[in-house]
Amino acid sequence: MRLHRNLVFAVIDGLHEIFNEGDYADKVVQKLLKRDKRWGSRDRSFIAETVYEIVRWKRLYAEIAEVKEPFSREKLWRLFAVWATLRGIILPDWKQIAPTPTRRIKGKFDELSKIRKFRESIPDWMDDLGEKELKKQWDKEISALNQQAPVVLRANTLKSTRDKVRGLLEDENIDTEFVKGYPDALQLTERANVFSTEAFKNGLFEVQDGSSQLVAEFLDVQPGQRVVDTCAGAGGKTLHLAALMQNKGQIIAMDIYGNKLKELKRRARRAGAHNIEPRVIESTKDIKKLYGKADRVLIDAPCSGLGVLRRNPDAKWKLQPEFLDTIRKTQAEILESYAKMVKPGGKLVYATCSILPSENQNQVKDFLTSEIGKNFTFTKDKKILSHESGFDGFYMAKLERKL
Known part of the structure; x- marks a missing residue:
């Protein structure tokens, strides 16, 4: 994957607002995506997904990068370098990116992955509480809560049926599948902007887990x-x-x-x-x-x-x-x-x-x-x-x- 400077800068700006100014991630991402009209859907999904990933794994990445809050821009670049290294992305020769010790990052990741609060990137108190209340199930549950959520729709039966909605979305190249036990649900097979579809504008479905x-x-x-x-x-x-x-x-x-x-x-x-x-x-x-x-x-x-x-x-x-x-x-x-x-x-x-x-x-x-x-x-x-x-x-x- 080749990194584009303007997209990565947008990610760093977003992380600054979330971590240092206390803004909500969804609002920050919404605002970032409107920054440049020339960005295509792939550019926008890179920004959204990278911001969310680094927010999700903040504790783990900060531990690997040896940085503490508040995060200066230099520290945010180090978090980004950890994210990219763990994904096998070759970092470009930009002045913002300090030489990155790839092997040390991977070694530290393996070492920290043995400890749940780092592996699942959660505060100590949350780990203690989860274990106290959910006992053995906490391990599996917190791991599942760190996965990206699927996009699920609910067909609006006041205006349409699940089958019809599925067909209309297919016409717009959006594939969905039925979900057993959920009579009005359709799950996207891959992420797409469903809000721009005619079916959404006409009120034929809602996005609902x-x-x-x-x-x-x-x-x-x-x-x-x-x-x-x-x-x-x-x-x-x-x-x-x-x-x-x-x-x-x-x-x-x-x-x-x-x-x-x-x-x-x-x-x-x-x-x-x-x-x-x-x-x-x-x-x-x-x-x-x-x-x-x-x-x-x-x-x-x-x-x-x-x-x-x-x-x-x-x-x-x-x-x-x-x-x-x-x-x-x-x-x-x-x-x-x-x-x-x-x-x-x-x-x-x-x-x-x-x-x-x-x-x-x-x-x-x-x-x-x-x-x-x-x-x-x-x-x-x-x-x-x-x-x-x-x-x-x-x-x-x-x-x-x-x-």
Whole structure:
């Protein structure tokens, strides 16, 4: 592979913004890709993939390169040199690249690969916590969470079918395959820009991970019901609920962030989902108004996001152990408060994109012994680990309110 100076400079600039200025990797990459209109799809994918790779393996590469944060530009070039060397790329004779001890890099890589926290490039606290909560499964799980996530689509059944979407994408030279056990899913056989396709612009599909596609189905919604999606965000699961309800009934999509609900409105228009009513949560009054009124309630709770590290590798470095203590309290409060919206005989699903029992099974267990929780019976739950499913790590539990 021949390295192009302007592309590598873009990578270094991006890493500087992520590591030294605390910007989010996805936003930085989006901005970088607009820098030069002459870049083709291969150039753009080099930038995106290289930035994400170096972010993902930051701890390992920094250890090999013998550099510590904050990373000066000189140190970022050393990280890049490690990345390139480990990929067998011959480094050009540029003044930014110091002579690179290829053999020492490879030797150090082999040595560090014997120690999990370096091999999987994670902070000590995360390694300790993963082992404590997941025991023997942690080894396989963290390894799976360091793989690049596949691109999975969900055919929008309000407008099309999975077969039709597959055919239309094929016409645009994008190959997909069906995924067993996921009725509306199509997985790309190789990465491509699906957002520029006519099928996407016409709202025939959404990009949505396989695990995430199981949540709306788990809620067991029926056309004509009143459903509340309490932490709707930009609405991936809300749109799936609308499709499962065939646009009949009412979905109240709630969130504390108005800008996310604006994005949901835009997506709902494109998807032809007409039964969604976005509502910003401005105070507890907005929740109380709905007490005892919903047939179904989805709580897609805020969480550590450890199940989605494959698509957000910078979360490994931004996440702090103190945040976990705070988020667990928030989860318990949300469950306690939002559960009151379920009417007798109605159902509730509590879901997270975390793999930690302390955010999942333990939260549900504690809730069921609380004052409001005693009105509910546990129906079933589903734990999804990345190394078993090939998709994101997820958890969902279904509870039913007693009559």
